Amino acid sequence: MASRRRMLLKVIILGDSGVGKTSLMNQYVNKKFSNQYKATIGADFLTKEVQIDDRLFTLQIWDTAGQERFQSLGVAFYRGADCCVLVYDVNVMKSFDHLNNWREEFLIQASPSDPENFPFVVLGNKIDVDGGNGRVVSEKKARAWCASKGNIPYFETSAKEGFNVEAAFECIAKNALKNEPEEEIYMPDTIDVAGGGRQARSAAGCEC
Amino acid sequence: MQEPEFHDLSDDSDYAAASQHQSSKTIMRSDSVKSGVSEPSGSEIVFYKDNVTIHPKQYTSDRISGRLRLIKQSSDLLLSWVPYKPSELGTDCLGRSDPEAADKDRNLYTIKASLSDVRSIRRHTPPLGWQYIIVVLSSGLAYPPLYFYSGGVREFITTLKQHVFIIRSSEDPNVFLVNDFQDPLQKSLSSLELPGLASLKSASFKNSTVSMDNSDYDQANGSVQNSSRPSNKNKQGDLSMQVLEKFSLVTRFARETTSSLFRENHGNQYPYEKFLEKHKSALNNKEESKLELDVTSQESSSVASDVSEFDRLPLVWGKQRESPLSVEEWTSFLDNDGRVMDSKALRKRVFYGGVEPELRKEVWKFLLGFYEYHSTYAEREFLSYEKEHEYQTVKKQWQSISSTQAKRFTKYRERKGLIDKDVVRTDRSVPYYEGDDNRNVVILRDILLTYSFFNFDLGYCQGMSDLLSPILYVMENESDAFWCFVSLMERLGPNFNRDQSGMHSQLLALSKLVELLDGPLQNYLKQADCLNYFFCFRWILIQFKREFEFDEIMRLWEVLWTHYLSEHFHLYMCVAILKRYRGRIIGEQMDFDTLLKFINELSGHIDLEQSLRDAEALCVIGGENGAALIPPGTPPSLPIETDAGLYVLDDEPLPGIEARGFIFGPPIALALDVKFVPLRKPKKLPGEVISEKYMLQYGKDRLEMHVGALEAHEHVMIIDDFVATGGTLSAAISLIKRAGAEVVECACLLGLPKFKDSCKLNGKPVHVLVECLM
Numbered sequence: 001m002a003s004r005r006r007m008l009l010k011v012i013i014l015g016d017s018g019v020g021k022t023s024l025m026n027q028y029v030n031k032k033f034s035n036q037y038k039a040t041i042g043a044d045f046l047t048k049e050v051q052i053d054d055r056l057f058t059l060q061i062w063d064t065a066g067q068e069r070f071q072s073l074g075v076a077f078y079r080g081a082d083c084c085v086l087v088y089d090v091n092v093m094k095s096f097d098h099l100n101n102w103r104e105e106f107l108i109q110a111s112p113s114d115p116e117n118f119p120f121v122v123l124g125n126k127i128d129v130d131g132g133n134g135r136v137v138s139e140k141k142a143r144a145w146c147a148s149k150g151n152i153p154y155f156e157t158s159a160k161e162g163f164n165v166e167a168a169f170e171c172i173a174k175n176a177l178k179n180e181p182e183e184e185i186y187m188p189d190t191i192d193v194a195g196g197g198r199q200a201r202s203a204a205g206c207e208c
Numbered sequence: 209m210q211e212p213e214f215h216d217l218s219d220d221s222d223y224a225a226a227s228q229h230q231s232s233k234t235i236m237r238s239d240s241v242k243s244g245v246s247e248p249s250g251s252e253i254v255f256y257k258d259n260v261t262i263h264p265k266q267y268t269s270d271r272i273s274g275r276l277r278l279i280k281q282s283s284d285l286l287l288s289w290v291p292y293k294p295s296e297l298g299t300d301c302l303g304r305s306d307p308e309a310a311d312k313d314r315n316l317y318t319i320k321a322s323l324s325d326v327r328s329i330r331r332h333t334p335p336l337g338w339q340y341i342i343v344v345l346s347s348g349l350a351y352p353p354l355y356f357y358s359g360g361v362r363e364f365i366t367t368l369k370q371h372v373f374i375i376r377s378s379e380d381p382n383v384f385l386v387n388d389f390q391d392p393l394q395k396s397l398s399s400l401e402l403p404g405l406a407s408l409k410s411a412s413f414k415n416s417t418v419s420m421d422n423s424d425y426d427q428a429n430g431s432v433q434n435s436s437r438p439s440n441k442n443k444q445g446d447l448s449m450q451v452l453e454k455f456s457l458v459t460r461f462a463r464e465t466t467s468s469l470f471r472e473n474h475g476n477q478y479p480y481e482k483f484l485e486k487h488k489s490a491l492n493n494k495e496e497s498k499l500e501l502d503v504t505s506q507e508s509s510s511v512a513s514d515v516s517e518f519d520r521l522p523l524v525w526g527k528q529r530e531s532p533l534s535v536e537e538w539t540s541f542l543d544n545d546g547r548v549m550d551s552k553a554l555r556k557r558v559f560y561g562g563v564e565p566e567l568r569k570e571v572w573k574f575l576l577g578f579y580e581y582h583s584t585y586a587e588r589e590f591l592s593y594e595k596e597h598e599y600q601t602v603k604k605q606w607q608s609i610s611s612t613q614a615k616r617f618t619k620y621r622e623r624k625g626l627i628d629k630d631v632v633r634t635d636r637s638v639p640y641y642e643g644d645d646n647r648n649v650v651i652l653r654d655i656l657l658t659y660s661f662f663n664f665d666l667g668y669c670q671g672m673s674d675l676l677s678p679i680l681y682v683m684e685n686e687s688d689a690f691w692c693f694v695s696l697m698e699r700l701g702p703n704f705n706r707d708q709s710g711m712h713s714q715l716l717a718l719s720k721l722v723e724l725l726d727g728p729l730q731n732y733l734k735q736a737d738c739l740n741y742f743f744c745f746r747w748i749l750i751q752f753k754r755e756f757e758f759d760e761i762m763r764l765w766e767v768l769w770t771h772y773l774s775e776h777f778h779l780y781m782c783v784a785i786l787k788r789y790r791g792r793i794i795g796e797q798m799d800f801d802t803l804l805k806f807i808n809e810l811s812g813h814i815d816l817e818q819s820l821r822d823a824e825a826l827c828v829i830g831g832e833n834g835a836a837l838i839p840p841g842t843p844p845s846l847p848i849e850t851d852a853g854l855y856v857l858d859d860e861p862l863p864g865i866e867a868r869g870f871i872f873g874p875p876i877a878l879a880l881d882v883k884f885v886p887l888r889k890p891k892k893l894p895g896e897v898i899s900e901k902y903m904l905q906y907g908k909d910r911l912e913m914h915v916g917a918l919e920a921h922e923h924v925m926i927i928d929d930f931v932a933t934g935g936t937l938s939a940a941i942s943l944i945k946r947a948g949a950e951v952v953e954c955a956c957l958l959g960l961p962k963f964k965d966s967c968k969l970n971g972k973p974v975h976v977l978v979e980c981l982m
Contacts, residue, residue, distance in 0.1 A: 017670065018629035036637065039630050039670045041754065042745040044808050045801070060801070067626070067670045072708050076742045076800075094622070 009050075009176040010060045010080055012110075014102045015087035016095040017066030020125040023159035024087065025063050028169045033160050040065045043077045050173045059173050071105055078110035083119045083176035088142075090124045090156070091134040096142065103149065112179075119175035120152045123168055128158040251281040255367040259357040260289060261338075262317055272317055276354060278367060285371050287326065287343065289319040289354060319343075319351050323372045326386045328797055331361055333382075344796045346387070379735070383797070527824060529817055530561030538567055546585035548574065554581075559772035562763045568682045575769040576695040578688070596687040603658045623668050627656045634673040638758050640681050652680055655690045662694065669704035672697075674753040678762050699844035703749050710843045714748050715741040718779050720837040725783050725826050729790045736799055743804040744782050751778060755811045764816060773827045775845050776838050780830070784822035785814055860923050861885045865911070865940055866892070868929035872957060876927060885917045885924075887940050898946060902939035911939050913947065920948030931956040931976065934969045941970050 013021045022037045029046040045062045062077055064070075078084075084106050088095040103120060112118040124142050127135070139156060146152040153175065155168035255278040261271050274291035327346040332353070333339045340355040341364070356364075365384060368374055377383035541554050548554055555575075563571045573579040579588050606620065614621055631653045635641045641648050655676060660668040676693050683689040702710025718741050723730040733739055746754055751768060753761055768777050786793070789810070798806060827834065841847055863885040864873025870886065877884035890899065890910045897912040918924065926940050931954075941951045951972050956963070959976030968974065 017626055036633060038633050038754070039673075041671055041674075041749055042742070043804070045805065065670060069669055069704065069706055070708075073742065073745070076740055092625075 007056070008058050008060055009082045009173060010062065011083045011085060011172055011176055012062045012064065012078055012081045012106065013085045013087060014064060014106060015066060016089070016092070016098050019066065019087045019089040019092070019095050020159045021066060021087050022063050024123065024125060024157065024165060024168075025061050027159045027162050027165045029061065031162065033162070035160075042070075042073070050170075052173060052177055057173065057177065059169070059176070061169075068101075071109075074105065074109040078106060081106075081110050081112070082179040083121065083172055084110070085121050085123060085172055086152075087123045087125055088137070089126045090137045090142075091126055091129050093136045096124075096137045096145075099145065116150070119179050120149070121168065121172045121175060122146050122152050122154045124154070124156045125159055127156050128161050128163065251279050251286075254278045254280050254285075254371060255364060257356065257358070257360045257364065261355045261357050262352045263355065273357070276356075276364070278364075278371070280371060285323040287319065287321050287323060289317075289351075291317060317352065321345065321351075323368075323386060328377070328386060329365070329368070329374070329384045330380075330795060331365060331382045331384065333361065342795065350792075350796050527560060527821065529820065530557075532562045532564045533557055533567060533571070534564055535567060538571065546588065547583065548581040551581035555770040555772045559767055559770040562766050565759075565762075568762065568766070569684070569688075572679070572682055572766065572769070573688070573692060575766060576692045577698070578691045578695045592688065595691050599658065599687040599690050602662050603654065605661050606657055623660050624657060626670075627653055627660070627668050627673070630670060630673045631656065635677045635758065638677075638681070641677065648680065651686050651689075652676060655680065655686060655693060658690060659693060659697070663697065663701070666697070666701055666704060671704065671750045674750045675700065678753075678758065678765065681758075682762065699846060700751070702843045702847065711745065711749060713839065713842045714776075714779065715744065717776065717838040717842050718744060718748070718782050721779055721783050721826075721830065721834055722786065724834060724837060725830055726787050726790060729786060729793065732790075732794045736797075736803070738800050738803055743800070743807045744786075746808070747782055747785075748778065752781065755814055756816060757812070760816045764820070767820060773824065774835065776835075776842065777823060777827060778844075779838070780823040780827045780834075781819055783826050784819050785810070787826070788819070788822065860925075861918060862927060863887050863913070863918070863924055863940065863944060864927040865936060869927050872929060873927040885913065887911050887913050887926075887943065898943065900939045900943035900946070902935055904935055905933065909936075909939075911936070911943055913943055915947075918944060918947045918949040922949040923952045924949055925952055926954045928954070928956050929958065930980070931959045931963050931969075931974060934963070934974070937974070938970055941972060 013025060015021055017039065022040055023033060025046055026037070027033055029048045040063055043062060043064045045060050048059045048061070050057050050059045062081075064074070064077060084103075086099050086102050088099055090096075099122065107115045107118065110118075122142065122145075124137065124139070129135075142156075143154050146154040153171050155164050155171065157164045157168055159165060255276075257276045259273055260276040261273040263271055272291045274289050277286075277288045277290075279286045279288060321343070325345050326343055328344045330342045330344070331339070332341065338355040338357055339359065339361040340353040341361060342350055342353050344350045365374075368384075368386075372386060374384045374386050377385050537557070541548055541550065541557075543549050551574075558571065558575065573588075574581055579591070583591070606624075609617065609620060631649050634649075634652065636649075641652070652673060656668055656672060659672070660666075675696060676689065679692050679696070680686075680689040683692060700710075703714075704710070719730070719739055722733070730739075733741075751761075752764055756764060764781075768781075771777070774780065789806075792798075793803060793806070796802070830837075859882060861883040862873055862877045862880065864870055864877075864887065866886065866888045873886075874884050886893070888911070890912055893912050893914055896915045898915055899910050899912040901908060901910050924944060926937065926944070928937060928940075931937055937954055937956075941954075944951050953973045953975060954969065955975045956977070958978050958980045959974070961979055961981065963974050963976045
């Protein structure tokens, strides 16, 4: 009975403090932008119903604190993630430089069963700032990095203006769904008692 | 009894359409139909019950009655509850005369859900009052309780069992889990897809959350799940709040009904003093105290027969809170020179009532430890003056960094960038910080940046701006705010440690307190794999700053800072709030995600005064047993190294004095895994030595130590068996000093009375375990 687990797609948004993680999430879910979001403490999530290929899913989007110092909390929140969104600010070089750290830290803490093929999506946010004049990370550079990490899908977004946000999350949802292999439901549910496998988790231990 | 409609099902699929089809209904007198009514669209009603009612508000007159149905639609089973239309009813049914409002509620509360989205159904069959059920969705949301005025809960469950796979919870026989396949056997049974079991796999998720057939509500629906609570509430935000509030009111009402029943049965509620007396007697014994709490629970459960209802009952306690400390009262605490004569009485007074806003500027400086209680007006004025100067000196350290220097100073740039980003999103809705180019925001930035130089190791961490903002607001003075913040960070600094050790120790202590004070909750959290308590992370990191309004947080903080009943009163606050919501946490079977969201969304909805009273009562009940569960050094206690002996810094050697110092030194060194350094009588050590002569009552003597036994700048504690005059110890201190190392403190098993209570020898504290009378 894999369908219960399958209806929930868990997505984690990571990136440096102030790159716009909370704003992206709120723009996508609530179609709202505010420049008065408080710095995220701990973690929180929003959910949104999405339709993919005529099927409905609940996208659970996790927003986390951006300061490196809180990374050790990740273990509790990254568990069971289906897709990881890496966000940087196109106007801040170091937020781009740190993408690699965020990616690696995520793989360590979430320890997905197949790290090589775990779906990531990269978003270059705040392209609206100063009419794009303050930009320091070129799209080419960002795409090159994404290509080098196994062709990570890349989007340039503006959470403030809502630009490309919908498209980005559509891609995120589809990639999250890919992470749940279709064959899963044909596997005999009674075999894996020892646990450890993805199948056991998704079939039984999905409560938390 | 009203006459229920029978054939009209249009409102099941679309309420809006239903209102246009009112003429097509046929009226029949029937209470319940079990099965067999076919429907044009291929769906079949397998159960229906009239007079199923919700209580949307606290007032008993507000009720909405409707019809509950189970509808089989191809392979899916739908649960639907639709209120009666006002036009069809006598006013007696809705009990209200305002048809417009009734219509609004009617739309608001319509329920429709696929059973594949239901996690559990809880059945309540209290001996008094109506039976009702609570339906909890897998998303964690729960519908308001559905009261079966004409009975039929049993029938409902029986019918449900015929169509979907439900099992009784092993934890609570009144909870039926739907779609629960934790048991491999059940999983395989369900995979056989036995005839008669609706296939949940193929069910559609159209109505997966609270679905209301009203466009207004659809809008709100998105917001209900939305965690963020923008402070400038727009219309949509308000609407979602309304919905949330209504839901919680429903549950509250259900509980209040039973809790008032309970009180009636027992005459009056416990007077506070009597209550304390009763529990204090049990304090000395942990088991006994637990027992006492259990008894309270059982008494109530015999009436309520339900976990979710008695959790409010033991919490009718705590002292009535007083009015805030007034200016006249404050002056009565001071002597002529301005010293606080009885600091404990002052702290007690503030603990029970807080401080009037205009007094905060002065009183907070004492509470935070920037001013000493026994200081005079003049001393404080001088201190402020001196500290202002000191502040400016530290501030200049970063102000003098030129832009070219900053280019090669990444750490500084990163810190400044982080602070710049955070101050502009800290309390901007508070008038003091609102608007563009607000000077106070700049001051906030300057103080934080200066602090990150004052305490460069700790630096800046998110959350600090939240802690500083109310302090600056109260102080209205940059330097005073800085030093108050410094004092606060002496206690809360470990919250921001890189290894999160301060947070982990508090979360662990919280877990132990919950185990002591609310066993059932702890058991539930254990079973739900939530024992890391990360859902309380925000509460603890910034002392509930995000959970209360700005003026409330100032009240809470001054109470916490008194450290009156406990330095860790904030942890008892956590227990109190969790305990208050335990019924919902357990009743709705929240998992980690749901619980985290639930806790996050409590923000702005926690009753402060109530929580303070509850926390006080829990603190008293916990007593010494509670305090013993919180290890020394757990924030906001001061770090161990500075306030107690016998804790040597990591890896620093431990010198001991011949001969009996050798009995105690080596075992302690072994336990601490540090090097033991023998200080010996002359000519005992084989290698090259340095020595120190000293006078004894009965002559001269000398202490020797190997050259190189201690390295320069090592911090050590000297161990010996007995201190009488302190002559030998003084010599040991000098000897070690000459080797370039530094003695932090000395520890002896026995000592003359003058060494008791941390006497100092050559400026070094001497700790004596046993006072020895000669």
